[in-house]
Amino acid sequence: MGYTIERADSHSVIAFDGDLDSAEVQMARGEVEALIGEGKPLVFDLSRVEFIDSSGIGLIVHAFRALSAKRSKVAVCGATDQPLExxxxxxxxxxxxxxxxPREAREAVGAA
Structure with missing residues (x-):
């Protein structure tokens, strides 16, 4: 369980590890809000996520809506198995x- 954040001038990547459930979302919410506040494209790297629930989906949707309103982009990469389904x-x-x-996602949001 956990996450890491990679900040660059043109974008940010938040990579989760383990489960993206309500406990993880509570821990990461402040950081995600800060990333949204920056207004840069955001990539959610789910390559190490084994399980996602409605809280995780809600976090991604919230970021998508908030950044879309700022004319920025969100991409998801690496999702497999249950998270992708x-x-x-x-x-x-x-x-x-x-x-x-992540490289493909960064290119897609214009941050390669």
Missing amino acids: LLKATQLDRFMAFFDS
């Missing part, structure tokens, strides 16, 4: 881009 079941892939790697 749930993200697709909620049809988030119709609104935001999903990528295999």
